[in-house]
Each structure stands twice: as C-alpha cells, then as structure tokens.
Amino acid sequence: MYGAIEAGGTKFVCAVSDDSLNILECVSIPTTKPSETMKEVFAFFDKHPVDAIGIGSFGPIDINKNSKTYGYVTNTPKLAWKDYNFVGEMKKRYQVPIAWTTDVNAAAYGELRKGAAVGKDSCVYLTAGTGVGGGGVVNGQLLEGFGHPEMGHILVRQHPEDTYKGNCPSHGNCLEGLAAGPAIGDRMGKRAQHLAEDDPYWKIQAFYLAQAIVNYTLILSPEKIIFGGGVMKQKQLFPLIRESFKEQMNDYVPVPDLEDYIVPCALEDKAGVTGCLLLAEKELNK
Structure with a gap:
C-alpha cells in the first residue's frame, strides 16, 4: 500500500492506495499549525499502515538531500510552519521510504503519468x-x-x-x-x-x-x-x-x-494526491 500527503496552504489531503494506486481512503485536514494538523495526519496513517509515502508540500521547502535542513518547510509566509522538519517528523513515526517535493511538482508528475x-x-x-x-x-x-x-x-x-x-x-x-x-x-x-x-x-x-x-x-x-x-x-x-x-x-x-x-x-483536484502516490511507488522501487 502507498500513502500520499498533499500538503496545501489551506488543507492537507491524505490518502492511501492499493498496490495498483487505486485510492482506498482519503481525508481532508485543515492546515492550521503543525501540532494540530500533524496530529490528524499521524492518526490517519496510524490506522492505515503503508509501505511508502509521497509528500507534496506548499513551500518553499528544502529538497536538497545534501542540506542539513532537507525535508524542512523553510521560508514560508505560513509562519507556524516556518523551519518545520516535515520529513524528519514523519520518519520518526514511520520507518518507510518517503518521497518529498512541492505540491505543484507532485501535480505535474501526476498529470504526466495519469492525466x-x-x-x-x-x-x-x-x-x-x-x-x-x-x-x-x-x-x-x-x-x-x-x-x-x-x-x-x-x-x-x-x-x-x-x-x-x-x-x-x-x-x-x-x-x-x-x-x-x-x-x-x-x-x-x-x-x-x-x-x-x-x-x-x-x-x-x-x-x-x-x-x-x-x-x-x-x-x-x-x-x-x-x-x-x-x-x-x-x-x-x-x-x-x-x-x-x-x-x-x-x-x-x-x-x-x-x-x-x-x-x-485532466485529474482536476486529484492531480497532487495522484502524483504523491506515484512518487511513493517510485521511492519504494528505487
């Protein structure tokens, strides 16, 4: 099973799919502050264990794997999320491969592969x-x-x-x-x-x-x-x-x-989530 987090400035959309990328469950969580939003994200994935997770996040974010702040949300106008170690907090809880990019990069990938x-x-x-x-x-x-x-x-x-x-x-x-x-x-x-x-x-x-x-x-x-x-x-x-x-x-x-x-x-509001699931699959198969 694969997991997806489309982390938008207004809402987080979390989804899980089967191995053929058919979405089995999907929830929308308001984007407030990390302590509140991530509590619900963790609750969702605690109920739905997955083999890999793809995250497409609002930015700016650090995607440079050689950087000390790889996986962080960085200079965002959403001040509660500034310098939040998104990937680090996910990895503390779930020992699975995690793909990490922007929400729009994830949507581009979804449209390329499925849209x-x-x-x-x-x-x-x-x-x-x-x-x-x-x-x-x-x-x-x-x-x-x-x-x-x-x-x-x-x-x-x-x-x-x-x-x-x-x-x-x-x-x-x-x-x-x-x-x-x-x-x-x-x-x-x-x-x-x-x-x-x-x-x-x-x-x-x-x-x-x-x-x-x-x-x-x-x-x-x-x-x-x-x-x-x-x-x-x-x-x-x-x-x-x-x-x-x-x-x-x-x-x-x-x-x-x-x-x-x-x-x-073509995928309309599902472009980001679809891209995140595809990236999770790609990360697992590296």
Whole structure:
C-alpha cells in the first residue's frame, strides 16, 4: 500500500492506495499549525499502515538531500510552519521510504503519468488560485536542482492597461502578485468567480499567464503545459491564453498545436494526491 500527503496552504489531503494506486481512503485536514494538523495526519496513517509515502508540500521547502535542513518547510509566509522538519517528523513515526517535493511538482508528475500529459516525457503544471505555483517534469524526472522551481514568482512585464501594483510581499508585481486570486479580488473588488465571463479583465489575466508560459516554453520546451487551480476553472481563459501566447511568442520557436499544448488539468483536484502516490511507488522501487 502507498500513502500520499498533499500538503496545501489551506488543507492537507491524505490518502492511501492499493498496490495498483487505486485510492482506498482519503481525508481532508485543515492546515492550521503543525501540532494540530500533524496530529490528524499521524492518526490517519496510524490506522492505515503503508509501505511508502509521497509528500507534496506548499513551500518553499528544502529538497536538497545534501542540506542539513532537507525535508524542512523553510521560508514560508505560513509562519507556524516556518523551519518545520516535515520529513524528519514523519520518519520518526514511520520507518518507510518517503518521497518529498512541492505540491505543484507532485501535480505535474501526476498529470504526466495519469492525466493530461500521458505518453509524454515532459510537462509544466501551473496552478493559479490563492497563489501561483508551477512544477515541471523533464525527461520523466521532476524538475529539481539546488532547490525547486518557484514559477509563480517570475518577473513579468505589466500589461499596458493594468495599473495594479501587485500584492506579492516579496516581489510586488511578479506573476503571483499580479495574477493570483487575491490579486484579482484586490484589483477588481470581487472574486474571480464573480466576474462576468466577458469581463475585459480576463484579457489582462490571460496576458500574464501567457507571458509566463512563453518564458517556460523558451527555457524548458515542454511537450505540454497544464493549468490547474481555482482561477483556471474560468474556462473562457483558455482561448484567451492561447491567443495571447501566439501573439507574444510571435512564431519565434515551433510549438505543438496550441489546443493540445495549453490545456486544463485532466485529474482536476486529484492531480497532487495522484502524483504523491506515484512518487511513493517510485521511492519504494528505487
């Protein structure tokens, strides 16, 4: 059996599966402070012993196995979790292999193996919701190095009709500061889901997301770009993003057909958990 923890900023989703990765049990736990949230995580896995666990966590996190703080949540704005030794606390309780990456990297891996990028060797997964985050898989391997990708914090050019200054506490008008759900609400005075489908603002939103994936395309040349997150439930965004991507890329490099290249996630809210289970299986079989 395999275990999964999708550790999000709002909730933790814990799941166990059989050896064929069929989910047998799944629970949602509020993300409060470690002493409260982890108590429930431990209670779940105490009841459901597993052979390996995959964890995809909100970040930033330390994924460098040569680091003294490998397995920690590091410089997170969720102050109760700052410098929390996540993997260390799990290993104290469960002597099983543990895979450790970001929640968006886990979602990218899930989409590659079981979702919108099945049959491909590479993809980028970008989520736009409470924040903006991205993960990637290149040649079948998670995109990681000294650290992990922070794709939501790339610097982007301001849309000429957008006077909003951005709300990222670290970077102001980075991608997340301009295009995450709270930035939309702050700018427009209402949440994204309450804007009309034909609101002119959506072209500005599409401009920022398209600009980001032009950058990812030029750097990583993935075979598929997949969008998830609450903001991306606005399906009218997809044709606008493709149109803006085409305009901004300006035929500089060849890309797949845009209808097949820029797509919504196929696993929807299960992408992260699915990726975590797959990573647990991979870790056990190393």
